[in-house]
Each structure stands twice: as structure tokens, then as C-alpha cells.
Amino acid sequence: MEDDMPSSLFLQYSRLIYEQCGINLHEGKKALLQARLNKRLRLTGIESYRDYFKFITCGANPGEFVNFLDSISTNLTYFFREVQHFDFLNKVALPELIEKKQKQRDRRIRIWSAGCSTGEEPYSLAMCVMSHLQDETRWDFRILATDISTRVLETASRGIYSAEKVEKVPAPLRQAYLEKAGGQGNSDFRISARIKRLITFHRLNLKEPYPFKGPFDFIFCRNVMIYFDKRTQEELVNKMAAFLGKGGYFCVGHSESLTGLDHKLSHVQPAIYRYL
Ligand SMILES: C[S@@+](CC[C@H](N)C(=O)[O-])C[C@H]1O[C@@H](n2cnc3c(N)ncnc32)[C@H](O)[C@@H]1O
Known part of the structure; x- marks a missing residue:
């Protein structure tokens, strides 16, 4: 060598x-x-x-x-990463979205986790949204989780994580949506079927055409574009934003920003943008 x-x-x-x-x-x-x-x-x-x-x-x-x-590719991720996004979902975006959808008798909620790595991000989002839905059976809630790496997607689809990893999940959500994986001497946890069934994992290179329609209420593309140059970032932000519904949110990592890129999204707060 x-x-x-x-x-x-x-x-x-x-x-x-x-x-x-x-x-x-x-x-x-x-x-x-x-x-x-x-x-x-x-x-x-x-x-x-x-x-x-x-x-x-x-x-x-x-x-x-x-x-x-x-x-x-660099795959670092963890449950409830960047708590500001989850605070925003809990306090602002989800109460507002649920009220609006109830008024419109629209039961569809769609999220895209673009660059989902080993699954902690889409599972965190699923748990967070589910904790807001009073009668979950009345909602048509789905998450699309994509990544370029087949290796991380295998881990994500398995939905089994070490006790240390799930420590980051808030205790009430851990109790509601995680189960002991079982087996002697095994301290791992499994994502419950109630959460797993909400998520579709798919290999997708963000630079290639997107084989779905949307529209999404939220797109999370966090800590993915950090490795891309400005030209690619601008191209991808516009390409992804075209899949947002009106009022939909676009979230990037807190060490990223869309400043200096030409796009049609409105800035809401650091790392959160909206299609108005
Ligand atoms: C650092 S992880 C971020 C995971 C998660 N979004 C988070 O913030 O915790 C970045 C992920 O982006 C994926 N990625 C990198 N380039 C990509 C591309 N062109 N298309 C799709 N995914 C890509 C990597 O495989 C990796 O899993």
C-alpha cells in the first residue's frame, strides 16, 4: 500500500x-x-x-x-442534536401546524430528513411530532429519511441503539417510544414499531434528481451541506426548497447558514428558514 x-x-x-x-x-x-x-x-x-x-x-x-x-462521508449524529430546533418545534412550529391542519381538516404531515445518517435525526423528529398528536391514528404522518450512504441507512433501518446513545432522548419520550432490545446481557434499545412504521429510509444523493413529489411541512438538512461549496449549497437549497409546502420550514445545522446564497426562503431564526 x-x-x-x-x-x-x-x-x-x-x-x-x-x-x-x-x-x-x-x-x-x-x-x-x-x-x-x-x-x-x-x-x-x-x-x-x-x-x-x-x-x-x-x-x-x-x-x-x-x-x-x-x-x-462523515456521519456524526445523535438523538435530539441541536436542541434549539426541537424547542422551536415544540413551542412554535408544531402547535401552529397542528392547529392550522385541524382547521383545514388536513391530516397530512410530511417531514424530510435529508442526510439522515444512522437515523437518530428522523427518529427524534418522529418522537417529537408524535408527542404532539392527540389521536395519532387520525393523522397521516410520515417521514422520508434519505442519505447517500447505504452503510448508515442499514443502521438506521435496524433502529437499535446503545444505552449510551439513547440517553440523549428526553426521559418521557424514551419511556413512550423505546424498548429494551432483549437478550441476555444486551443493554441496547430498540425504536418501537409505533415510531419505526412512520419512517421510510431511502438512498438518495442530494445532487441527483429527487424521485418524489412532496410537499413537505419540514425539511431538515442539517450538517450535510457544510462540506459543499457555495455554488452547490445554493443549487441544493433551491432544489430542496421547491419541495416545501407553503409555510413549510427548512432547517440547517447551527454551524451552517444560507447567508450569501440566492434563495426564496425567509429567515425565521438562526438555522431556521421558511417558505412563505
Ligand atoms: C454529519 S451527518 C449529519 C446527520 C444529521 N443530519 C445530523 O445533523 O445529525 C451528514 C450526512 O450527510 C450525508 N451526505 C453527504 N453528502 C451527501 C449527498 N451528496 N447526498 C446525500 N447525503 C449526503 C452523509 O452520508 C452523512 O450521513
């Missing part, structure tokens, strides 16, 4: 990554790219970065191409 990757090859990799998923890797990320590729080289038995590049770009190995994209 090579120790160092020539700059010209790094450029080829970073161009490929940018074209395929919008992630902008500058020269400072070379060591990170190498570390992630080393694992793929070990697992495939391919001996050089150059041969691996040929292997994934020749068109004959689409499975390994997905593994490659999986290995370069």
Missing part, C-alpha cells in the same frame, strides 16, 4: 468526489482521504490508490463505487 498520494491523483479523487456528491476536499484533507481509502484498499485487496481509482471509475464496479462514497 502506498504511503503518499501524488497531488495529481489527489486532484482526480477530489474532482470525482465533488462531481458525485458535492463534497469539496482541499489539499489539506489528503491525509484524511488516504486514511479512508486505506480501509477500502485492505478490504478489496487493491494495492495502490491509482489502481483503486481506476477500479471505481471504470464503470464495471458500481457496488464498490457506493462503498467508496460511503467511506468518504
Whole structure:
């Protein structure tokens, strides 16, 4: 296995990554790219970065191409991440939405978690919304959860998390919507069927066409576009926002902002935008 990757090859990799998923890797990320590729080289038995590049770009190995994209994405997430969003949902957006929908006799609530990683975000959203619905059987509530990485989606669909991970779920919601996974010496928790059935997990590269219609009441695309350059961010924000219903909210991570991008959303508060 090579120790160092020539700059010209790094450029080829970073161009490929940018074209395929919008992630902008500058020269400072070379060591990170190498570390992630080393694992793929070990697992495939391919001996050089150059041969691996040929292997994934020749068109004959689409499975390994997905593994490659999986290995370069950063998947950190946790339950109820960025509590400001959940406070806003609990205090403002959900009471308002539920009242409006009840008046209009509209029972449909749709959320899109775009870049859902291992599932903590859509499950947190599902628990949060469910805790506001008085008679859940009367609502048509669904969450679409998408990610480019098949690896994280497998974990997400399983819906089983360690005791340490579920500590971040507020106690009343933990009691209502999580169950002991069971089995001797197993301290894991399972997301209850009541919550799981609300969510559809799907692989989707945000740069590719979206094979659904919407409209969504909320789109959460948090800590995903942080890796994209401004041009890609602007393109994706507009593409996703076109799937919001009137009055729908668009939430990004608190370390991100849409400032400087050309879009049609109104700023509500940090990291929350709305289509009015
Ligand atoms: C840091 S995680 C954020 C997870 C969650 N939204 C949160 O805020 O906790 C970023 C996720 O975005 C996904 N991602 C990166 N580029 C993507 C793309 N082009 N299309 C779809 N998902 C992408 C990654 O696979 C990763 O799971």
C-alpha cells in the first residue's frame, strides 16, 4: 500500500468526489482521504490508490463505487442534536401546524430528513411530532429519511441503539417510544414499531434528481451541506426548497447558514428558514 498520494491523483479523487456528491476536499484533507481509502484498499485487496481509482471509475464496479462514497462521508449524529430546533418545534412550529391542519381538516404531515445518517435525526423528529398528536391514528404522518450512504441507512433501518446513545432522548419520550432490545446481557434499545412504521429510509444523493413529489411541512438538512461549496449549497437549497409546502420550514445545522446564497426562503431564526 502506498504511503503518499501524488497531488495529481489527489486532484482526480477530489474532482470525482465533488462531481458525485458535492463534497469539496482541499489539499489539506489528503491525509484524511488516504486514511479512508486505506480501509477500502485492505478490504478489496487493491494495492495502490491509482489502481483503486481506476477500479471505481471504470464503470464495471458500481457496488464498490457506493462503498467508496460511503467511506468518504462523515456521519456524526445523535438523538435530539441541536436542541434549539426541537424547542422551536415544540413551542412554535408544531402547535401552529397542528392547529392550522385541524382547521383545514388536513391530516397530512410530511417531514424530510435529508442526510439522515444512522437515523437518530428522523427518529427524534418522529418522537417529537408524535408527542404532539392527540389521536395519532387520525393523522397521516410520515417521514422520508434519505442519505447517500447505504452503510448508515442499514443502521438506521435496524433502529437499535446503545444505552449510551439513547440517553440523549428526553426521559418521557424514551419511556413512550423505546424498548429494551432483549437478550441476555444486551443493554441496547430498540425504536418501537409505533415510531419505526412512520419512517421510510431511502438512498438518495442530494445532487441527483429527487424521485418524489412532496410537499413537505419540514425539511431538515442539517450538517450535510457544510462540506459543499457555495455554488452547490445554493443549487441544493433551491432544489430542496421547491419541495416545501407553503409555510413549510427548512432547517440547517447551527454551524451552517444560507447567508450569501440566492434563495426564496425567509429567515425565521438562526438555522431556521421558511417558505412563505
Ligand atoms: C454529519 S451527518 C449529519 C446527520 C444529521 N443530519 C445530523 O445533523 O445529525 C451528514 C450526512 O450527510 C450525508 N451526505 C453527504 N453528502 C451527501 C449527498 N451528496 N447526498 C446525500 N447525503 C449526503 C452523509 O452520508 C452523512 O450521513
